[in-house]
Amino acid sequence: MLLRFLQLWIMLRFACVSCAARQDPFAMHISCGARQNVQTKPTNTLWREDFGFTGGIAANATRPSFITPPLNTLRYFPLSEGPQNCYNINKVPKGHYSIRIFFGLVGRSKDTSEPLFDISIEGTQIYSLKPGWNKQNDQVFVEALVFLTNDSVSICFHSTGHGDPAILSIEIQQIDDKAYYFGPWWSQGIILRTVKRLSCGFGQSKFDVDYGGDSRGGDRFWQRIKTFGDESDQPRSVETRIKQASHPPNFYPETLYQSALVSTNNEPDLTYALEVDPNRNYSVWLHFAEIDNSVTAAGQRVFNIIINDDHAFKDVDIVELSGDIYTALVLNTTVTVNGRILTITLKPKEGNLAIINAIEIFEVIMVESKTISEEVSALQTLKKALGLPPRFGWNGDPCVPQQHPWFGVDCQLNKSSGSWIIDGL
Numbered sequence: 001m002l003l004r005f006l007q008l009w010i011m012l013r014f015a016c017v018s019c020a021a022r023q024d025p026f027a028m029h030i031s032c033g034a035r036q037n038v039q040t041k042p043t044n045t046l047w048r049e050d051f052g053f054t055g056g057i058a059a060n061a062t063r064p065s066f067i068t069p070p071l072n073t074l075r076y077f078p079l080s081e082g083p084q085n086c087y088n089i090n091k092v093p094k095g096h097y098s099i100r101i102f103f104g105l106v107g108r109s110k111d112t113s114e115p116l117f118d119i120s121i122e123g124t125q126i127y128s129l130k131p132g133w134n135k136q137n138d139q140v141f142v143e144a145l146v147f148l149t150n151d152s153v154s155i156c157f158h159s160t161g162h163g164d165p166a167i168l169s170i171e172i173q174q175i176d177d178k179a180y181y182f183g184p185w186w187s188q189g190i191i192l193r194t195v196k197r198l199s200c201g202f203g204q205s206k207f208d209v210d211y212g213g214d215s216r217g218g219d220r221f222w223q224r225i226k227t228f229g230d231e232s233d234q235p236r237s238v239e240t241r242i243k244q245a246s247h248p249p250n251f252y253p254e255t256l257y258q259s260a261l262v263s264t265n266n267e268p269d270l271t272y273a274l275e276v277d278p279n280r281n282y283s284v285w286l287h288f289a290e291i292d293n294s295v296t297a298a299g300q301r302v303f304n305i306i307i308n309d310d311h312a313f314k315d316v317d318i319v320e321l322s323g324d325i326y327t328a329l330v331l332n333t334t335v336t337v338n339g340r341i342l343t344i345t346l347k348p349k350e351g352n353l354a355i356i357n358a359i360e361i362f363e364v365i366m367v368e369s370k371t372i373s374e375e376v377s378a379l380q381t382l383k384k385a386l387g388l389p390p391r392f393g394w395n396g397d398p399c400v401p402q403q404h405p406w407f408g409v410d411c412q413l414n415k416s417s418g419s420w421i422i423d424g425l
């Protein structure tokens, strides 16, 4: 009896040492428009009831895609509620976050026309919805990796005259401080917006949680791509364990590396092309593991990687770089794209064929300067004192995003302090 008690005591002690050493990452899920907390299957995610919004109307929602969380409500913002509305969420500890917003369609009909609007986080515009978004699974949400430095976050929705912004859910999930570090240029002054995240080969589109991934990686959506083009490649998959997958700072799920696309003798190059917004910088992450049993040692498969005519990586030998077969290798690079197409080509040098497991592409966005906080508070006081109606929409930062300043406010950037000041009303 005493022995068992001792054993239990030792077990509990050890459990507590490890729980103190690893604090769980912060995570918050909000079900917009919901009057009470909601738990959804099969992941048992707990969604908090709606809070923190500056206006808008709660309504029943239509989910545009099967990947949209199974929630029944949303919040929408007709123009009578002002041209910009925000969620201001406090008590979010300083850190690095993945913020994801799912869009909804108002009402119970799929025919409802899709709204187009702009989204900003902490005053920086991160995205404009594109026509046809509700027909494409990976466009029914926007996701951005952001540093929060003020124990709070402000997420705003800006009308552009194409229907009422409608938001189904907001997720704020802490990730590693160094997640997606891409080199010296990377800093707290940038935001990475997910443009594309592809898992190559057989299978279904999935989230990290479906793959049994580590929550410290966030909960990424991996869209399945079965081919880059007709007969140019073939899928391959294995169940063999993959080494070095779930490592910091990005904690990729192991399953990601168990399937791949391999080029064919007909078409030895593997080429993926994506339409993008021109004149932006993109951070590209390429995932490999040698899972093809025709390659057993270093030197047997070597290829170059070309992105839009530039040699991004020369002589990539997965086995040599990762240290073994069935071992994960992640390469990243940052490219400026002037045109509308981003093309990634893998060109074999040794061995006839190229292989790739997954691709991630982010837009690199510079964080905007903010308006000095005394002036924001002064304007908010003025708004209350004057009893301005909601349709004025004085929410968020008065001067940024620069595309959507407050109505009736003149702003000027003070270049020496790097913040906006109110020049006049």
Ligand SMILES: *[C@@H]1O[C@H](CO)[C@@H](O)[C@H](O)[C@H]1NC(C)=O
Binding pocket: 059, 060
């Ligand atoms: C929302 O749906 C519920 C049933 O799911 C219904 O009782 C309610 O009336 C609906 N509300 C609106 C505004 O349509």
Ligand SMILES: *[C@@H]1O[C@H](CO)[C@@H](O)[C@H](O)[C@H]1NC(C)=O
Binding pocket: 179, 180, 181, 182, 183, 249, 330, 331, 332, 333
């Ligand atoms: C991304 O690549 C750069 C070199 O280009 C490297 O310094 C950095 O560590 C890489 N990031 C990760 C997370 O592997």
Ligand SMILES: *[C@@H]1O[C@H](CO)[C@@H](O)[C@H](O)[C@H]1NC(C)=O
Binding pocket: 279, 280, 281, 336, 364, 365, 366
């Ligand atoms: C792209 O990156 C370069 C530096 O590499 C920078 O000078 C330029 O302003 C960036 N462009 C955009 C649109 O952020």
Ligand SMILES: *[C@@H]1O[C@H](CO)[C@@H](O)[C@H](O)[C@H]1NC(C)=O
Binding pocket: 090, 150, 152, 373
């Ligand atoms: C930080 O947040 C507090 C309240 O949440 C606000 O009063 C203050 O102005 C903010 N500071 C900056 C620099 O945004």
Ligand SMILES: *[C@@H]1O[C@H](CO)[C@@H](O)[C@H](O)[C@H]1NC(C)=O
Binding pocket: 414, 415, 416, 417, 421
């Ligand atoms: C601009 O910022 C500088 C440095 O913070 C400050 O000394 C100056 O007064 C500011 N100018 C205006 C017009 O506010």
